[in-house]
Every structure is written in C-alpha cells, then in structure tokens.
Amino acid sequence: MEEMIITSVQNARIKHVVALQQKSSLRREEGLFVVEGQREIEHCIACGYEIVEMFSRSEECGAPHTTVVTPQVYEKMAYRGSTEGIIAVAKCKDHSLSSLLTPHSSLLDTPNPLIVVLESVEKPGNLGAILRTAEAAGVDAVIVCDPLTDIYNPNLIRASIGGVFSVPVAVCDSKECIAFLKERGIRILTAQLQDSYEYYDYDMRRATAIVMGTESTGLTDQWREAADAHIRIPMLGRLDSLNVSVSAAILMYEAVRQRNSKYQTFNSVI
Numbered sequence: 001m002e003e004m005i006i007t008s009v010q011n012a013r014i015k016h017v018v019a020l021q022q023k024s025s026l027r028r029e030e031g032l033f034v035v036e037g038q039r040e041i042e043h044c045i046a047c048g049y050e051i052v053e054m055f056s057r058s059e060e061c062g063a064p065h066t067t068v069v070t071p072q073v074y075e076k077m078a079y080r081g082s083t084e085g086i087i088a089v090a091k092c093k094d095h096s097l098s099s100l101l102t103p104h105s106s107l108l109d110t111p112n113p114l115i116v117v118l119e120s121v122e123k124p125g126n127l128g129a130i131l132r133t134a135e136a137a138g139v140d141a142v143i144v145c146d147p148l149t150d151i152y153n154p155n156l157i158r159a160s161i162g163g164v165f166s167v168p169v170a171v172c173d174s175k176e177c178i179a180f181l182k183e184r185g186i187r188i189l190t191a192q193l194q195d196s197y198e199y200y201d202y203d204m205r206r207a208t209a210i211v212m213g214t215e216s217t218g219l220t221d222q223w224r225e226a227a228d229a230h231i232r233i234p235m236l237g238r239l240d241s242l243n244v245s246v247s248a249a250i251l252m253y254e255a256v257r258q259r260n261s262k263y264q265t266f267n268s269v270i
Contacts, residue, residue: 005058006069009076014069017055017089021079024150031092033152038084043162050091057085079154092152095171097180100141105168107184113140114255115186115209119174119219121244122148128159129245130212135163137252142167143209145174178226181209187228190219191247196230204255212251215244 006014019026020034027033032052035044045051054066057074066086069077077087093099100107107113116139121127127149134142144151151171157164172180181188186207191199204210211227213219224230233242233250242250 004068006055006067006073009073011073013053013067014073014077017077017087020089021077021154024153027092027150027152032089033092033157034079034154035088035090035157036078036080036086036154038086040157040162041086041088044088044090044165047162047165049093049165052089052091054086054088056087080158095151095169097143097170097172097176100143100168100170107140107168110140112205112207112259113186114204114252114259115139115141115143115181116248116252117143117145117177117181117188117209117211118244118248119145119211119213119223120148121212121214124149124153124156125159126243126245127151128156128164130248131156131160131163131167131169133163133245133249133252134167135160137249137256139167139252141170143170143172143177143180145172145177147171174220174222178222182226188223188226189229189231189251190223190227191232191251192218192224192230193232193235194230196232198234199231199251199254202229202231204258208255210248210251210255212244212248215241 008014017034020032035041041051055069055074055077056066058068058070074085116130116134118127118130121144127144131142149156151164151169178188184207186209188209188211189202190211211219211223213223233247235241
C-alpha cells in the first residue's frame, strides 16, 4: 500500500504545526510545542517528553512512525532551515516550582545546589544560550521569573541545543521564587554594578542562587533587597555591561571552578 504524502500547506495538521511555531498563546493553551531536527528530537524523548506526532520530508521517507510531507510543505512548517527533514510535536512538562522537588531531584539530593535565576529576560536566544551553558556546567536548576518569553519558543529551543529539555526549569514570579530560596537556605547572589563585590571574591561552594536581570534595566529592587550578597563582573573597557548569557556563563563557571576539588582551599572575603 502506497504511503500517503501531505502535499498542501492548507492541510489542517500542517496549519496547526505552523501556528504552534508562531503563537506562544496556543502553546500555553494546548500544552504542546514543536521540536525540529533528529538530534533535538532524540534528546527530547530521552529526557522524558511525550511525542504527539512527527513529520518528515518525502526524501527522508525511511523515518519510522512519521507523516510524510513534500519539501514545499516541510519548508512551510520548519522554523529554521537545516533541520534534517524531521519535525515533532511534543507535550509540554510541568514547570512549577514544585516540579523541582520531585523524587530524585538534584535539589533534594544535592546538599549545596547551584541555581540560576533569570528575571524578565526577554530575548529567547539569550535564555536558550543560558540553558545550554547551564547544562554544560551541571547547574541543578534554572528558574525563570516574570518571563517575557515562553520556554518553548522555537528560538529558545534552537539556542539551547536541547538544554531546555534536560535542565530542570521552573517558571514563576519573583516573590514566589525569593520565598522558595529563603525557605531552603539557598543564598542569593545578585549580579549588579552597585554596592557589589567582584564575583570571584564570593564563596559559591555553598547552596547558591545566581540571579541575573535584563541588560537594559538590570534587576528590580525586590531582588536587590532580598540578596545575601551583590556581585559584579569587572568592566575594564569603556562599555559597562556584557550580554546576559555571557555574564551568566562567567558566573556559572566560576562556581564550577570553586567546586572543583583542586580549588577547595579557596578563600572568600564574603
């Protein structure tokens, strides 16, 4: 029996995938999102996500359990160019703060967890890059506060290279997050220029939350007031700030450096 191939971009299923790519409101309403590329899809499945349906280009008809579409239809569906001819629709996971406390969570198993908190980061590419670094640095969780983008934005998924699937992520408001950290004795370090120590002078070996704000306005007062310490990255040139994903990477890997056994003699001023 010859396999049916979808040839029209007006097909209802194709239009649904395109809408999921474009509309965060639809992703939230239906609890679905789109993943592109063989590597990303395999990583998504390995991290426990449920795949609802899959599509492949006609020249890649060998892909099992997929609906085949023509190259023209695939081009309409795909958010980016080179995606190996395969797209999947998957179910979103729970990203409440309580999801970080499930059995076998690293926050429960690790005595000195490392958490990255991001307040109102707007650009999906920046958030995705931070998640990619968080995965590489072994961060225990990323908490997105007062979000201006959803974590299943196609640009975010692409920039994270699948890190959004494997790093535990919670989404909440800042007040809720501050209470969550305080209740668990996790010290709050806010990255800011005012009244701050240089970042390498703070002991990050204990339970630590590194909090970053937007590049334009920085952190709000509620985070500055809740902080146990303020830290800064020295700016030795004429510019006074770095891209938020670059700043986050520097701070995450300082924590990694300090927590490495070779640096256990580290002496902190705070």
